[in-house]
Amino acid sequence: MATLSRSVCTRHFRTFYSVCKNEQLNSVMRRANLNPSRSFSGNSVTPRPVTAQGNLIVYALGGIAAGVAYRVWEVKSKDFSPVSNNSVSKPKILNELPPYPPARKVSIPTDNSGLHLVLYQYPTCPFCCKVRAFLDYNGLSYDVVEVDPVLRTQTKWSDYRKVPILLAGIGEGKYVQLNDSTAIISILESFLSDRKQNLLDIVNCYPSLSYRDNDGSIKSEIQNRYFLMSGDDGRKGRSKEDIMDEVKWREWADKKLVHVLSPNVYRTTEEALQSFEWFSEVGEWDRLFPSWERNLIVYVGAYAMWLIGKRLKKRHLLKDEVRLSLYDELNVWIKQLKKKGTKFSGGSKPNLSDLAVFGVLSSIEGCQAFKDALENTNIGNWFYDMKKHATQHAGSNPIGI
Secondary structure, three states: OOOOOOHHHHHHHHHHHHHHOHHHHHHHOOOOOOOOOOEEEOOEEOOOOOOOHHHHHHHHHHHHHHHHHHHHHHHHHHHHOOOOOOOOOOEEEOOOOOOOOOOOOOOOOOOOOOEEEEEEEOOOHHHHHHHHHHHOOOOOOEEEEOOOOOOHHHHHOOOOOOOOOEEEEEEEEEEEEEEHHHHHHHHHHHHHHHOOOOOOHHHOOOEEEEEOOOOOOOEEEEEOOOOOHHHHHOOOOHHHHHHHHHHHHHHHHHHHHHHHHHHHHHOOHHHHHHHHHOOOOHOHHHHHOOHHHHHHHHHHHHHHHHHHHHHHHHHHHOOOOHHHHHHHHHHHHHHHHHHHOOEOOOEEEOHHHHHHHHHHHHOOOOOOHHHHHHOOOOOOHHHHHHHHHHOHHHOOOOOOO
8 A cells, every 4th residue: 555654644744734834824813813913003903913812823733733643654564465475384393303401291190191391481471371270280291391481591492482382292292282271172172072183174163263453463363262173972962052152252351351350450550569479479480480580470471561561451441440440351251151050161061261261360360450350249159169179180080079
């Protein structure tokens, strides 16, 4: 598309400014009584110079014109042309693991999946917590690499820089890179539901496509990420309504619940610092990072997230008292559980929507916002039942707990 250069904007501004200074505007100002004083000498009328009020109007109009011209240039300079996806994206295959040792290993003796998993994460990121909830519930062993949330050194090997990233072994020392928490869970659940399938074949069912966002930037999204590729074996005993209800609440966790967390956790500078101190404790940052790096993460991170929390509050139209928005969303979840009349959204045992909501909410468990939520909503019973199922790997036990 044609772009509007800065020189054109400047020319528009100068033209508008000269119009504002011409006699027509002066006459308007005189009629508006902005320059009423005149000196009379015989029959001639000599207007006085434009007053300060007049100059103020001229400058204000000029400023508005400059702003409008810049906005026009900004909009026209953006590229809104369609993004061509000429070829289906293929998953990234690594011939070896990146040179960052795991901070810890989660080993489950009963794990018979045959999977070798390495999770790159922030310990209290809602999306990382969601993946861990799934892995723990299903009794899967995995290694954890803690990523510095400020410097992100541990993910510099990847073009995709967000977390979580999960590397899954596919044999011969090679690993396939899985991105996006929802896609990671869908891929692994598809594999666990029908182990006759090859993991790499399942991954290929979740291609990433690029698109042009409303602001002109190019973004990508993984297709089918809320759906399972498990064949008939994985859908036994499930109705279409049950499957779509699970998808609905998985999306709700990603697109509604998660957005009320940051403005609540970082509501004040004190709460932001307290939260980061808790993050440091949970993530063992004192052990994993040098003291200067740990302090950088805590103090810079807390202040930055306090500012970001204010922006997110406006972006997602939260209430002035953001705690009320948190309570509202939790009550939405509680209401649907009561409507079903079951212990979990999945019935007598958790499904993927339970794990998604639990994982997201567990990310703030040590924060004041979570303590307030326990006191002001009835989320506690469901949450601690879910925590029991996750920590005892109930998903890997056919009898349940």
